[in-house]
Amino acid sequence: MIKLNEHYTEIGNNYLFAEITKRVKEYKEKHPDKIVISLGIGDVTQAIVPAVIEAIHKATDEMANPKTLRGYAPYEGYDFLIDAILKHDFLERGIAIEADEIFVSDGAKSDTGNIGDILGYENQIAITDPAYPVYVDTNKMNGREIELLPCTPENHFVPAFPAKTADVIYLCYPNNPTGTVLTKEQLKKWVDYALEHQSLILFDAAYEAFISQPNIPHSIYEIEGAQKVAIEFRSFSKTAGFTGMRAGYTIVPKALTAQTSKGETLSLNMMWKRRQSTKFNGTAYIVQRGAEAIFTPDGQKQIRRVINYYMENAKIIKRSLEALGLVTYGGVNAPYIWVQTPNHISSWEFFDLLLNKGQVVGTPGSGFGQAGEGFFRFTAFGNRKSTLEAVERIKKMFS
Amino acid sequence: MIKLNEHYTEIGNNYLFAEITKRVKEYKEKHPDKIVISLGIGDVTQAIVPAVIEAIHKATDEMANPKTLRGYAPYEGYDFLIDAILKHDFLERGIAIEADEIFVSDGAKSDTGNIGDILGYENQIAITDPAYPVYVDTNKMNGREIELLPCTPENHFVPAFPAKTADVIYLCYPNNPTGTVLTKEQLKKWVDYALEHQSLILFDAAYEAFISQPNIPHSIYEIEGAQKVAIEFRSFSKTAGFTGMRAGYTIVPKALTAQTSKGETLSLNMMWKRRQSTKFNGTAYIVQRGAEAIFTPDGQKQIRRVINYYMENAKIIKRSLEALGLVTYGGVNAPYIWVQTPNHISSWEFFDLLLNKGQVVGTPGSGFGQAGEGFFRFTAFGNRKSTLEAVERIKKMFS
Numbered sequence: 071m072i073k074l075n076e077h078y079t080e081i082g083n084n085y086l087f088a089e090i091t092k093r094v095k096e097y098k099e100k101h102p103d104k105i106v107i108s109l110g111i112g113d114v115t116q117a118i119v120p121a122v123i124e125a126i127h128k129a130t131d132e133m134a135n136p137k138t139l140r141g142y143a144p145y146e147g148y149d150f151l152i153d154a155i156l157k158h159d160f161l162e163r164g165i166a167i168e169a170d171e172i173f174v175s176d177g178a179k180s181d182t183g184n185i186g187d188i189l190g191y192e193n194q195i196a197i198t199d200p201a202y203p204v205y206v207d208t209n210k211m212n213g214r215e216i217e218l219l220p221c222t223p224e225n226h227f228v229p230a231f232p233a234k235t236a237d238v239i240y241l242c243y244p245n246n247p248t249g250t251v252l253t254k255e256q257l258k259k260w261v262d263y264a265l266e267h268q269s270l271i272l273f274d275a276a277y278e279a280f281i282s283q284p285n286i287p288h289s290i291y292e293i294e295g296a297q298k299v300a301i302e303f304r305s306f307s308k309t310a311g312f313t314g315m316r317a318g319y320t321i322v323p324k325a326l327t328a329q330t331s332k333g334e335t336l337s338l339n340m341m342w343k344r345r346q347s348t349k350f351n352g353t354a355y356i357v358q359r360g361a362e363a364i365f366t367p368d369g370q371k372q373i374r375r376v377i378n379y380y381m382e383n384a385k386i387i388k389r390s391l392e393a394l395g396l397v398t399y400g401g402v403n404a405p406y407i408w409v410q411t412p413n414h415i416s417s418w419e420f421f422d423l424l425l426n427k428g429q430v431v432g433t434p435g436s437g438f439g440q441a442g443e444g445f446f447r448f449t450a451f452g453n454r455k456s457t458l459e460a461v462e463r464i465k466k467m468f469s
Numbered sequence: 470m471i472k473l474n475e476h477y478t479e480i481g482n483n484y485l486f487a488e489i490t491k492r493v494k495e496y497k498e499k500h501p502d503k504i505v506i507s508l509g510i511g512d513v514t515q516a517i518v519p520a521v522i523e524a525i526h527k528a529t530d531e532m533a534n535p536k537t538l539r540g541y542a543p544y545e546g547y548d549f550l551i552d553a554i555l556k557h558d559f560l561e562r563g564i565a566i567e568a569d570e571i572f573v574s575d576g577a578k579s580d581t582g583n584i585g586d587i588l589g590y591e592n593q594i595a596i597t598d599p600a601y602p603v604y605v606d607t608n609k610m611n612g613r614e615i616e617l618l619p620c621t622p623e624n625h626f627v628p629a630f631p632a633k634t635a636d637v638i639y640l641c642y643p644n645n646p647t648g649t650v651l652t653k654e655q656l657k658k659w660v661d662y663a664l665e666h667q668s669l670i671l672f673d674a675a676y677e678a679f680i681s682q683p684n685i686p687h688s689i690y691e692i693e694g695a696q697k698v699a700i701e702f703r704s705f706s707k708t709a710g711f712t713g714m715r716a717g718y719t720i721v722p723k724a725l726t727a728q729t730s731k732g733e734t735l736s737l738n739m740m741w742k743r744r745q746s747t748k749f750n751g752t753a754y755i756v757q758r759g760a761e762a763i764f765t766p767d768g769q770k771q772i773r774r775v776i777n778y779y780m781e782n783a784k785i786i787k788r789s790l791e792a793l794g795l796v797t798y799g800g801v802n803a804p805y806i807w808v809q810t811p812n813h814i815s816s817w818e819f820f821d822l823l824l825n826k827g828q829v830v831g832t833p834g835s836g837f838g839q840a841g842e843g844f845f846r847f848t849a850f851g852n853r854k855s856t857l858e859a860v861e862r863i864k865k866m867f868s
Contacts, residue, residue, distance in 0.1 A: 071636060071666065071667040071668070071727070071728075072588070072592065072636050072637065072667060072668065072669045072727040073588065073589030073591050073592045073636055073727075074587065074588065074589055074727050074729055074735055074737075074740070075586065075587050075588055075589050075590075075740075076589065076729050076730065078587065078735070078740050078743060079729060079733065079735070081743070087746075088544070088746050111541065113540035113541050114538075114540050115535060115538065115540075116535055116538075117532065117533050117534055117535045117538055118532045118533060118538070120533070123529060123530070123532065123533040126529045126755070127526060127529055130522060130525045130526055130529065131522070133516065133517045133522065133710075133713070133714070134516050134517060134519070134522040135516055136514060136515055136516045136852060139513075139514065139515075139516055139517070139710070139713070140713040141512035141513050141514075141710075141712040141713045142510065142512050142712045142713060143713055145487070176575055176715075176749075176750075176753075177750050179748070179749070179750040180748060180749055180750065183747060183748030183749070184748060187474065187610065188473065188474050188477065189471070189472065189473065189474055190472030190473055190474050190475065191474075192472050193471065193472045203747075204747060204748070207747045208747060208748060211586065211744075211747070237470060237471055237472055238471065267470065268470040268471060269470070269471065270471045311532075311538075311540075313540040313541045313750075314532065314538070314539040314540045314541060314542055314751075314753065314754040315532070315753050315754070315755070316575075316750065316751070316752070316753045328470070328471040328472075328473050329470075330473055330475045330478060331475065332475075334478065336473055336477070336478070338473075341473070341474075341477050344477060344480070345610075347486075347487050348582060348602075348603060348606045348607060348610070349578070349579060349582030349583060349603070349607060350578070350579055350582070351575070351576050351578040351579065351712075351715065352713075352715070353715070354575075354713065354714050354715045354753060354756055355713040355714070356525070356714070356755070356756075357753055357755075357756075453535060
């Protein structure tokens with residue numbers, strides 16, 4: 071008789087964004103005349119830049135010719151992309167990562183979800199609260215014990231160390247959903263904690279390209295000792311509009327080892343390589359060529375223009391909400407604005423209010439965890455016109 | 470302190486194809502003057518067909534325009550692709566599958582690997598031997614007990630029921646690596662077994678497009694009752710040259726349910742949907758448009774031509790090996806030829822012999838399991854010239 075993974079009964083039926091999609095769909099069906107503006111799921115709106123488009127066309131033509139056809143890709147990604155990542159994202163910043171520590175994938179969501187495959191079920195997990203739902207859900211799916219670390223205005227969104235020593239710690243900076251950051255000094259405390267307790271830090275740096283201020287680490291490997299304790303996840307989704315193109319990468323340093331219960335030392339780099347070569351068959355060649363083009367001088371100029379465009383949206387949203395007397399966080403080093411709901415209404419009440427009265431969609435803070443209750447996330451990924459229109463609608467609702 | 474998934478110590482260090490790649494690379498480095506022909510990993514060599522290329526170009530141009538940009542895809546795949554699959558692969562064949570039972574992914578390897586996420590660790594697993602290494606490796610990674618079901622000339626490659634009642638059974642037909650098939654009557658016995666024991670059949674139908682004879686099921690759902698017991702995996706990799714493009718799909722019927730230990734009935738369709746929406750972020754839009762084009766009249770004609778080309782290779786390999794007195798199986802309803810090694814030498818000895826003396830690469834049967842020892846797999850996915858040349862080299866070696 072089939073035995074199910076019964077931990078699935080311990081998680082809610084709906085993944086957060088699936089629930090939002092459902093509510094918006096229902097609203098649209100009931101009100102076909104209304105135009106709904108989404109500052110919600112965090113999807114991009116600006117075209118993929120010309121350098122990337124051109125590279126994908128070129129690679130697609132290669133697939134039309136048996137002489138230049140590319141079949142199965144290397145499980146870890148093509149050298150041309152790995153070399154571009156290595157040079158641009160690490161070596162030029164003075165971070166000594168090596169090529170075989172980089173694993174290209176179909177996106178950071180898959181990797182942050184699948185990384186649990188190489189970890190034991192008995193790890194004590196610490197996750198900042200609020201957080202990207204994938205961290206909590208995937209650990210619940212494996213029945214692991216989780217301690218949430220509240221990040222609120224009271225602690226300036228800097229999580230305190232867990233009460234119970236954590237074996238694995240999820241950190242995401244610049245943070246989704248709060249848009250807040252850690253300074254190098256603040257992040258160093260976590261690296262030191264991990265070194266002291268032989269813990270693993272799973273560092274989600276999907277939003278590093280949006281950092282505008284100095285002294286904010288773009289990579290955890292800017293902190294001494296981090297290569298012994300941290301895995302870092304990177305995404306092209308927001309940096310280069312790849313949400314529908316699917317590519318990201320993960321760094322698993324070779325210095326990162328742990329002991330089995332029998333005292334055998336295993337390399338997490340080797341374990342992840344084994345995981346990926348067994349349960350994944352590489353990222354599409356044409357997509358990897360597109361990702362490579364991000365790192366060309368043209369590509370860099372073009373994506374920087376788009377990032378600046380989004381960060382201008384962030385300023386518009388932040389300023390407008392503050393002008394209404396709402397309290398906001400983030401939006402300076404991240405494309406997310408985290409706003410306190412007015413009159414202490416709940417996150418989902420605020421969601422329904424905005425949808426029904428203003429036809430504006432955002433993300434309820436409580437969907438990111440208990441400490442997100444009473445907050446709401448707006449994203450800067452709209453186009454300018456929609457962002458301005460959304461802000462106008464909210465102004466009308468609250469003045 | 471980090472706790473590892475220690476089951477990783479129970480699997481070999483190398484995924485089979487990674488090991489082959491390594492040996493070939495080493496040989497080439499030592500003998501840069503030699504031209505190695507691969508009939509090994511099962512990668513395609515023929516160009517992706519024009520209908521698909523055209524669709525990908527068109528979709529890529531959509532991504533260059535904010536008005537037609539597609540961001541995050543639906544987790545289950547776009548309706549346009551699901552509808553094409555539904556109509557062509559099922560409804561037109563008289564199989565009543567529904568749209569929300571189809572899950573598009575980045576390939577059958579990911580899905581056959583990840584399906585274990587929704588299953589308990591205590592399932593008793595039955596896997597035919599030899600088999601695609603992913604089945605055994607991913608179950609070992611979760612510490613599940615596996616009974617192997619030998620498929621050899623003695624039982625005409627029809628597996629006997631397991632000695633210990635199986636909760637989950639892996640079947641792949643047309644079979645990789647043996648190239649053999651089950652008739653409807655033979656497959657029905659397994660569906661009946663699963664119905665009787667409330668077992669789950671994981672049916673890998675990646676090679677159904679290569680079936681040339683009647684009465685061989687293309688889908689397990691051709692068998693009555695299968696929707697209550699089977700999940701089916703499909704691939705575009707071999708059918709349409711998508712090994713480097715990455716797309717496939719999985720059918721999880723809504724009729725497929727199982728009980729928890731507390732007597733709660735869960736839908737595996739809902740569980741897989743939750744898994745995919747939490748740990749996967751959809752297949753690239755441009756790749757899904759490419760896959761959709763496979764189902765157009767032009768696409769169908771074009772891929773059929775390629776499939777016929779490969780099956781002509783299969784005939785050439787099979788006939789030539791048989792002319793040398795070698796005993797072969799498969800190659801009629803599948804692109805794989807399974808050959809008994811000459812003089813009872815081991816699979817890896819035959820591999821090294823072919824590589825060193827003939828510069829021909831195949832896949833050692835023992836890499837697919839113990840019952841594959843003494844056999845060797847050739848694939849029909851070479852181009853005609855290389856296939857003829859490989860056959861000539863083997864002729865020279867053995868005559």
